[in-house]
Amino acid sequence: MFFFVFMGIVMGLLMFVSQHPEIASRSATLSVKTSFLGEFSWAAYNDLLIQIILTVGVIGFGIITSWDFGREFSDRVVKDLLALPVPRFTIILAKLIILFFWSMILSVIVLVAAILTGLAVRIPGWTAVDWFPFLWNYIVCTVLNALLITPVAFVASAGRGYLLPISFIILIMILTQLLFVGLPGAAFWFPWALPALFSGVAGEAMPQPGFISYLIYGLTVLAGLFGTIAWWQYADHK
Amino acid sequence: MFKMTHVIHTENLTKHYGDVHAAEDVTLHIKKAEIYGFLGLNGAGKTTTIRMLLGMIRPTMGTAFLFGQKVGPGNLDLWNQVGHLVETPYSYPELTVMENLEIYYRLRLLKDPGLLADVVEKLHLGQYRNTKAKHLSLGNAQRLGIAKAMIHHPGLLILDEPANGLDPAGIVEIRELLSDLAGNHGVSVFISSHILGEISRFATRIGIIHEGHMIYESDIDRLDQSRRRSLHVETLDNEQAHEILSSAGYSADFLSDGSLEVSGEAAINHPEKISALLASQGLAPKKILVEEEDLEHFFLRLIQTSKPSS
Numbered sequence: 001m002f003f004f005v006f007m008g009i010v011m012g013l014l015m016f017v018s019q020h021p022e023i024a025s026r027s028a029t030l031s032v033k034t035s036f037l038g039e040f041s042w043a044a045y046n047d048l049l050i051q052i053i054l055t056v057g058v059i060g061f062g063i064i065t066s067w068d069f070g071r072e073f074s075d076r077v078v079k080d081l082l083a084l085p086v087p088r089f090t091i092i093l094a095k096l097i098i099l100f101f102w103s104m105i106l107s108v109i110v111l112v113a114a115i116l117t118g119l120a121v122r123i124p125g126w127t128a129v130d131w132f133p134f135l136w137n138y139i140v141c142t143v144l145n146a147l148l149i150t151p152v153a154f155v156a157s158a159g160r161g162y163l164l165p166i167s168f169i170i171l172i173m174i175l176t177q178l179l180f181v182g183l184p185g186a187a188f189w190f191p192w193a194l195p196a197l198f199s200g201v202a203g204e205a206m207p208q209p210g211f212i213s214y215l216i217y218g219l220t221v222l223a224g225l226f227g228t229i230a231w232w233q234y235a236d237h238k
Numbered sequence: 239m240f241k242m243t244h245v246i247h248t249e250n251l252t253k254h255y256g257d258v259h260a261a262e263d264v265t266l267h268i269k270k271a272e273i274y275g276f277l278g279l280n281g282a283g284k285t286t287t288i289r290m291l292l293g294m295i296r297p298t299m300g301t302a303f304l305f306g307q308k309v310g311p312g313n314l315d316l317w318n319q320v321g322h323l324v325e326t327p328y329s330y331p332e333l334t335v336m337e338n339l340e341i342y343y344r345l346r347l348l349k350d351p352g353l354l355a356d357v358v359e360k361l362h363l364g365q366y367r368n369t370k371a372k373h374l375s376l377g378n379a380q381r382l383g384i385a386k387a388m389i390h391h392p393g394l395l396i397l398d399e400p401a402n403g404l405d406p407a408g409i410v411e412i413r414e415l416l417s418d419l420a421g422n423h424g425v426s427v428f429i430s431s432h433i434l435g436e437i438s439r440f441a442t443r444i445g446i447i448h449e450g451h452m453i454y455e456s457d458i459d460r461l462d463q464s465r466r467r468s469l470h471v472e473t474l475d476n477e478q479a480h481e482i483l484s485s486a487g488y489s490a491d492f493l494s495d496g497s498l499e500v501s502g503e504a505a506i507n508h509p510e511k512i513s514a515l516l517a518s519q520g521l522a523p524k525k526i527l528v529e530e531e532d533l534e535h536f537f538l539r540l541i542q543t544s545k546p547s548s
Contacts, residue, residue, distance in 0.1 A: 076328040080386065083292045084345050085317045091345075233311055237294040 009117045041125040042118065046134045049114055050201045053107055053138060057145025058176070058192065061103040062169035065149040068095055069228075070162025079237060088232045096153060096225070103146035111138060137199055144195040144217070150224025157231050180206070188213055191220040245270050245394050245426040246291065250300035253286050260286040262450040263300070268428055268443070270393075273420045275441030275458075276430040277537065283450040284430040285325060288398050291428070292322055304394060318346070321392035323400055327383020331372035335363055335382055338371055342386045357385045360415070376403035384412065395419070397429045401436060413440045434537040446540055453544040465531045466539070469505045472497040472525040473516060482519050483512070497525070 072078040081091055119126075156165040172192050179187045180196070187193035188207045194217045197209040246268035253261045261283040268274045278284045289295040291302050293309045302309040307316050329338040339354055358364055361381045366374060374382065380403045387395055395416070401409050417440050419425040431437045438444065438458060446454040456464060473479040476496055483490040483500060490500045505512055509526055516523055531539070 075331060076326075077330060079294060079324050080342065081345070082294050083317045083320060083322055085314050085347055086345060087314060088311075234296065236296060237289065 006113075009113050013117060013121065040123060042123050042129045043125060045114075045118055045123055046129060047201050049111065050134075050137055050141060050199050052114075053110060053141050054145065054196050054199060054201070055173075056110060057103070057107070057142060057195065058148070058173055059169060060106060061099070061146055061149050062152045062172075063166065064102060064106075065099050065152040066156050066162040066165035066169070068099055069153045069156035070159075070165060073156075073160035074162060082237055089229045092153070092228055092232055096150065099149055099153075100146050103149070104142060107138070107142040107146075141195045141199050144198060147221045148192060148195075148217075148224075150221050150228060152224070154224050154227040154231065157228055158235075189216060191217040243270075244268060244303075245272070245305060246274075246428055247303040247306070248287075248291070248300065249303075251287065251290055251297050251302055252299040253283075253290060253295060254298045259450045261290065261297075261447075264447065264450075264452055266445065266452070268426055270426055271420050271424045272443055273416060273427040273429065273441045275434075275437035275444045276428060276447065277432065277434055277437060277444060278430070278447040279432055279541065282447045284432075284447060285398055286450075287447065288322075288324060288396055288428075288430060291396060292320070292324065294324070318390065319393045320396065321387035321390065321394070322396040322398075323383045323387045324396075324398045326402065327380060327386070329371040329379065329382055329386075332370060334368050334370055335374070336367045338382060339385060339389065342389060346390050348390055353389055353391070357389045360388070361385045362411075377405055377408050380404055381408075392425070394426045394428070397427065399430055399432070401431065401433075409436070416440065434533040438533055446537065448541045448544050451544070454540050461536075462530075465533075465536045466501075467506050467528055467530050469500040469509055469512065470497055470525070470527055470529050471500055471512065471516070471523050473521045473523050475521060478519075479516055479521050479523075482516060482521065486515055488512070499529075 072081065082088065084091075152165050152169060155168045156162060159165060176187075176190065176192050176196070179190055179193055184206050187197060188210065189212070191213075194209055194213050197206055197213065244267045246266055248264055248266045251261060251264040251266075252259075264283070264287050266274075266287075276284055276287070286295065290297050291304065291309065293302075293311070304316055305319055307313050309316070329335075330341070333341070336354070336358070339357065343351075343354055358367065361384060363378070363381055363385060366378055369378075371379065371382065380400065384397070384400055387397065397416075400412060404412060416427050416429070420427055420442075429437065429441070434444070438461065441458055443457050444455070444461060445452060454464075470493070471479065471483075471490075476492070476498055480490050480492070480498060483498070488500050488505055489502055490498045493499050500506075500512065506528055509528060513523055513526055
């Protein structure tokens with residue numbers, strides 16, 4: 001949770017530094033980091049927050065999912081969840097529902113921390129921002145990312161631990177970035193690119209998501225869900 | 239209908255992992271209130287069999303029935319009657335003993351908070367209630383595992399090497415607890431071990447598995463008949479005694495210390511006749527006694543002489 005508060009505060013501070021080049025000039029890393037932030041205004045800041053939740057969504061939600069499923073295997077307590085008067089899919093659904101709401105809460109924490117920091121460093125243009133579309137965009141991006149945890153849950157289960165799913169998340173991150181840079185057209189087909197395409201922050205060059213994009217996305221989420229359930233139900237738990 | 243009388247009943251339970259035959263045609267029958275000692279060396283197929291009984295591994299062939307119901311994904315009520323401990327028990331390391339038990343209490347949909355206090359008291363975990371599981375000694379972690387297996391008062395306990403990590407006092411305590419459950423509360427206990435001497439102290443029936451095959455099954459009171467007995471004889475001249483006994487029709491062999499081992503019912507049941515025979519030839523025995531094979535030797539002999547078909 002601290003990580004998410006930290007993310008929000010850091011964004012606000014970077015914004016502040018970008019407006020005060022005399023601070024940035026003393027630190028080479030900072031000046032590089034802040035150069036991508038654009039102008040010092042709430043409109044630019046909000047665009048940045050959308051980008052943050054898109055990234056934090058994949059990494060952060062993926063990590064909590066990896067941990068929640070993977071620890072049952074690495075702590076070797078999974079055998080206590082198998083011979084119970086409760087169906088195994090109930091346990092998986094319970095885990096996924098908690099993880100979904102947990103993801104939502106974390107994204108709200110990022111948002112609140114970032115807005116408070118933004119106010120503290122006095123980013124101008126508060127009244128010029130159209131808040132409703134921004135918040136809608138932010139929430140939809142969060143939900144789209146929070147549903148994409150099901151394939152991570154499957155990888156954590158089949159890989160019996162949290163190393164494999166975390167590698168999987170990193171791979172997905174790299175792949176998404178490569179698609180956006182190298183093959184923007186292919187992002188249309190890639191389920192993990194859908195939240196970014198939906199948000200519109202990726203830029204004009206990117207395709208608009210179509211019915212097929214949503215279909216592939218939906219199938220990925222469902223495949224993750226049913227794959228996880230089937231694995232728990234039918235694989236050998238040695 | 240026959241299988242209804244059995245708490246555990248398996249038919250040709252078989253598990254292959256590729257070329258590895260972990261369990262082969264394992265057929266078991268365990269009656270109510272029986273304590274069944276399931277013996278085998280490490281890797282003999284004990285844990286594989288136990289995991290098939292608990293539905294954690296799908297058999298390649300064959301079926302397992304608990305309380306007459308087939309073990310499978312659909313049969314959830316079954317697990318209200320079964321408690322288990324599989325291999326080393328693990329608990330959530332960051333949670334305390336009580337928190338771990340509460341999780342299990344909820345997962346088992348139990349409704350009587352008294353059960354928690356009961357099981358803590360029964361396994362003497364009281365002073366560790368608020369200790370995190372990662373700080374427990376191996377023996378206490380084992381107790382917590384047994385507590386999780388017993389919290390819902392099951393009619394059948396399936397325990398995989400529950401004595402691991404317990405000190406001698408703990409072993410006696412668990413043994414008495416299990417004997418009490420079986421003797422006074424009608425609980426059936428299926429318990430695996432690789433130490434026959436330990437299990438034979440309280441089991442009512444013994445089964446031995448080796449290389450995936452059941453090679454021996456017997457009630458505990460008939461175990462003695464399966465153990466090899468022989469008569470050990472020592473005289474001042476064992477060479478001559480050997481000749482005398484052989485010519486009288488006994489089968490005698492030299493032991494490593496030079497003394498004689500006489501086998502056969504005639505010798506074992508009537509050592510006095512051998513004594514008289516040797517005395518009449520001027521070789522009265524210095525020592526004559528019936529030796530019973532100890533349990534570990536019996537166990538190892540069974541395993542060595544068994545020739546699995548595969």
